[in-house]
Amino acid sequence: MKAVYENALRRIDRIPPEGLKQIINNLSAENSIYEAALNSTLDAIIVCDLEHKPLFINRTAEKILKLPSWTGEFPIWEQLKDDEIVGFFRKTLLADENILNREISLNRPGGTRVLSISISALLSNGRISGNLVHMEDITEKRRREAQLRRAESLAALTTLAAGVAHEIKNPLASIRIQLGIIRRILEKNCNKKTESIFHNISLVEQEIDRLNAIVVDFLFAVRPMDITLIHDRADEVVREVAELMSKEAESQNIRVITKFDADLPNVMIDRKYLKQALLNIVKNAIAAMPEGGTLTISVSVRNDELLIAVSDTGIGIPEELLAKIFEPYFTTKESGTGLGLTITFKIIKEHNGEITVESSPGIGSTFTIHLPIPQPEQKSLPPWEDGVKIDGSHTED
Template structure:
């Protein structure tokens, strides 16, 4: 049982990461904004103070208040209030509120430089500048109200926080959307996998993306196709094994009676005088017995394990022996033979007798397809480490619906034959490490390509 889904594993870290980034960015932005804004206000207040003293209006405190909107307090040496724009409060309360004693100590340590500080006076924020006067050791204090500025800063801060919250929500939604898009095909693939595991090999995943998920789905589909193919091949192999056992038993039971019949026919031939009409019937019986023996031999070859007698030999020599043997049949059927045999082929390991059987079967099929004559082309060549033998005819061709079934055991379109010729040929070639391929077009002809290592 899974504890966390892939979607959660994607969304949660993704969202947390961006939340941390947004929160940290917002905090830094607000801090820097407040600092810069405070520096600007301080600089502006100092400039006001400089303007007041340069214009000589420092003693006209009411005019200063009206012009700059600030409060002015002038303290004596003993911290008494000489003059002020503040409407109420004792000297001691005012001095304490503006931190006069603390500022005097700082001024003494700093070489009588003005002191700037933030205070709360009567529940309101102020920025205060304590400016020491040379005359009678007095203190000129300017108090700038910061209530409106603080409200503006709070508004900016809350705006930034709101933007950050909206950003977090947006990130969560985007993360959820992205994760859903990623995991939806995976969930579909999981469901299909479960059904395939239940035995339904016909299902395939739908490829909706061109990323790794799409590649995974394509690989899964390829796997199911191979599983289907393996299952079909397994069923086919089981059927072939059963058919092989039955065919072997059938062939064994027929072979012995055929041998007896052939011996009796040979005895009968000796008793019939030459030239008698019965000799013709005896020859026909003998030919049919030989044909039945060939059928039995094909069945036995198909049913029993094949053993090769491999020796180094020249593939062209094997082909020429077969062509010499079948020359009379080619002439009889008015078939022109064209040989394009490569002279530079290396010797390869092969079983000459088995390959002769393959070549004779293919050439015999080609002859049968050219009942009115034609052209048979035999070509050999090397491609890389593979030897290719191409046998082409100009016969009637093979229909597409039959082309895919040529190597099925017992499949044949001929009135006579077992349908095992090409099946046995493929077995022989595969035992050699090679294969056979058939290309055909109706009305044009057929090419059989045999490959050997």
């Protein structure tokens, strides 16, 4: 007890009624604060006397145990509804056991809830005057832990698979070399019998190349990327990709159009990776136009973003598949690995950018890469200078 109240108690006969009223008011105010604090905590708290009858049950405990009303006349277990807890409380309280973090599951309409319960002696003035029960709903905590464990084991599995994929690459390379040697030997001793073998060798070579592409793409998708972003010209990368793919496009009756805004600003890119991302998108666009069509690649500025848009007049993507195309291994192609857009997505994220898709089946698709334009100068401008062009890097409106 606080010294001030002990003092008051010693000379209670001499305190005038006004003074007593004041002391009781103070006590009541203090009591309200303690009660409010105990009722506001997310932990459930029950205080019992020596006969295990409840003296206090806070709001969270009332909610968890579904005890809207309770009485101090009977032991706590006689007032509980969940069989698992009734038995546990009776046994531990009667045995005066101290319990630390015992987990008990309760069936609730929304699903099973897991409680962690601790029971200890309630000490008052150096004496045991009852029990303190502390309960915590750890359902969410357990769920998060399980999720983390799953993610960790998935990461371990991915590392393992990456190791195996890496080990597959070397023997594949030597099988390819040996096949080349066999082909050359046969070419030297070519006769009617060996002729048909060339066809078989070509098939094996194609399959090796396919397997190699799967392994390379897989490794690229799962490995951390060593991206180094530098202030550079993304439009030059776009020109390179357009030039690289133009032959393939033309051979499939596809017209390639490029459009560039004037005075394009530099952005933070890693040329090698951006090229890879763009190539994946352009290859998909070409594959989407088996009957020929038009491939348009444009680079423009909108607000504080550089936009690289790749449009095709191909088969388009049905609405229900749009959400899936970036998922690993999603493919509608017979010989696709379904990793192209996964890798592209990862690269663009590493560039702090976004990628968006618009598509109409039968009309075509547009994949747009959004890259942030670094604007340190604009940020440091005083407010009255807002909107003034300072580096001349923006296009004319």
